[in-house]
Amino acid sequence: DAGVTQSPTHLIKTRGQQVTLRCSPKSGHDTVSWYQQALGQGPQFIFQYYEEEERQRGNFPDRFSGHQFPNYSSELNVNALLLGDSALYLCASRGRGPETQYFGPGTRLLVL
Amino acid sequence: EDQVTQSPEALRLQEGESSSLNCSYTVSGLRGLFWYRQDPGKGPEFLFTLYSAGEEKEKERLKATLTKKESFLHITAPKPEDSATYLCAGGGATNKLIFGTGTLLAVQP
Numbered sequence: 071d072a073g074v075t076q077s078p079t080h081l082i083k084t085r086g087q088q089v090t091l092r093c094s095p096k097s098g099h100d101t102v103s104w105y106q107q108a109l110g111q112g113p114q115f116i117f118q119y120y121e122e123e124e125r126q127r128g129n130f131p132d133r134f135s136g137h138q139f140p141n142y143s144s145e146l147n148v149n150a151l152l153l154g155d156s157a158l159y160l161c162a163s164r165g166r167g168p169e170t171q172y173f174g175p176g177t178r179l180l181v182l
Numbered sequence: 183e184d185q186v187t188q189s190p191e192a193l194r195l196q197e198g199e200s201s202s203l204n205c206s207y208t209v210s211g212l213r214g215l216f217w218y219r220q221d222p223g224k225g226p227e228f229l230f231t232l233y234s235a236g237e238e239k240e241k242e243r244l245k246a247t248l249t250k251k252e253s254f255l256h257i258t259a260p261k262p263e264d265s266a267t268y269l270c271a272g273g274g275a276t277n278k279l280i281f282g283t284g285t286l287l288a289v290q291p
Contacts, residue, residue: 074225103278112186112269112281113226126276160225162279169214169273173225 072097074174076161082180083151091146091177095163102144103171104136105160113160119144148179156181184209186272188282195260195289203255203268203285211275215253217246218269220284226269229255260289 075094083089095102101120105113115128119138138144142163148155158178162171187206195201207215214233218226230239232248239246243264245256255268267286271279 076225101277105279105281110283112271112283113279114281115278118277126278128278158223169277170216170228170231171273171279172228173218176223176225178223 074161074163074172076159076174076177078177079175080178080180082182084182085151085153087151087181088147088149089151089179091148091159091161091179092143093146093161093163093174094143095161096165096172099163099165099172100142101164101166102138102142103162103164104144104146105162105173106130107158107160107176109157116146151181153181155179184272184274184280186270186280186282188268188270188285190285191283192286193288195257195287197261197289197291198259200256200258200260202257203270203287205253205255205270205282206251207253207270207272207280208251209272209274209280212272213275213277214273215248216271216273216279217253217255218271220267220269222267229268257287260287262289262291265289 103118104116107113118126158176161174164171217229220226230246267284269284271281
């Protein structure tokens with residue numbers, strides 16, 4: 071049973087560029103959430119997708135956008151990158167009913 | 183405002199020295215209190231979900247408990263491989279997880 075997968079594992083970008091991160095949920099899960107984790111901090115909720123729509127959003131600017139595909143996989147897009155966007159980006163999935171979210175290994179983004 | 187606070191920030195134990203980690207929470211419409219383990223540079227690994235006050239769950243050397251305001255992660259006779267950051271999160275009516283900043287546990291042989 072494959073768990074949550076994310077790609078790429080690491081990414082280096084420069085300020086002003088755009089980035090796309092990808093996530094495949096755990097088998098049988100249909101809800102995907104994205105979190106940003108700065109060094110030494112707990113993960114911060116960005117947004118959640120269910121049935122290809124954004125259902126909840128945290129306190130992140132419109133530069134952060136996402137998409138969910140019919141196969142439940144998801145993308146996170148960040149435009150006009152800032153130095154402060156450097157972080158570990160985590161994807162989590164859950165199924166219907168159980169509240170537990172399972173996390174992927176994350177994508178480490180470094181903005182120079 | 184929803185908030186989760188963990189203490190201590192860091193804890194150093196000798197192998198076999200039992201202790202507890204604390205998680206205080208204020209989460210509207212709490213639907214679950216979650217514990218995760220995170221190794222450096224990796225994603226959080228699920229440990230426990232607690233749904234109601236008085237509930238307890240165990241896994242190997244770990245036991246999680248829940249009251250109406252706090253959760254505790256008890257570590258009995260820890261081993262060096264238990265060294266990690268332990269994260270607590272509250273899940274409310276909005277389905278998003280509110281995380282604490284974690285407790286960095288170091289177990290020395």
